[in-house]
Amino acid sequence: MFNLTDKVVVITGAAGGLGKAFALAFAEQGAKIAVCDKNIQGAIETAGEIKGAIAIEVDVANEQSTQRMAQQVMDSFGRIDVLVNNAAIYATIQRKPFFEITEAEWDLVMNVNLKGVWMVSKAIFPFMKNNGSGKIINISSATVMSGSPNWSHYVASKGGVIGFTRSMAKELGDFHINVNTIAPGFTLTEASLSLMENANKYGVDRGAIKRPSSAEDIVGTALYLASPASDFVTGQTIVVDGGKQFI
């Protein structure tokens, strides 16, 4: 569908779930994949399923680690065309009212989910600038549009990603680097399935399209945002949730 032959794609949080689905889908379009994750064993397993892919251990909340990751991709592939900022703390977050969240919990979520997006983008930017082009795709969440109780730090971190995307897009237009956000609705992954019983029924009735969403429902938007078909699209947030909410 989208020819991404030899494009070098860096995907964070790609050991499993949505990140792995992105890795497999981009590889199918001919891209060279850097599978990056704190969970190096999972990253190695994902990379093992993709011809020519490399696995890199990274903590997106650590600046040295993100810079090392970017350099490792350059050493292996010599360029970076696409970055998918997908890594996040998600299913392991302990749900509680905002007034019970500790400072340490707040900081951890912000450091990975928001600061991590900034830091990985900062590490990769010089190489995209040298290329004279690039596509950055940030993964937020549709929960930002509706609000959602008992994980306000998560929702706030994902809201921050949308604001950061818009500012970065304005800064990077002159460098021919597009920056966009995908905001998935509840999507069945190993992580989300662990959140509740009957997860596959969650929110289905509220959608225009009344079926559960899988990672495969999200990847098409990422391929589009990585491809020349979206060259005039930047700073945008695309909600992919089967029509549960409109922005």
Ligand SMILES: NC(=O)c1ccc[n+]([C@@H]2O[C@H](COP(=O)([O-])OP(=O)(O)OC[C@H]3O[C@@H](n4cnc5c(N)ncnc54)[C@H](O)[C@@H]3O)[C@@H](O)[C@H]2O)c1
């Ligand atoms: N599944 C859903 O319903 C859903 C809905 C909306 C948004 N999202 C977002 O989609 C993305 C993927 O979600 P998922 O369901 O696949 O969850 P997931 O937990 O499987 O994926 C997150 C990945 O990030 C990695 N990670 C965590 N901290 C890291 C760090 N400090 N450095 C590097 N890697 C780190 C984890 O090891 C994991 O592989 C996340 O950004 C999540 O917030 C998911």
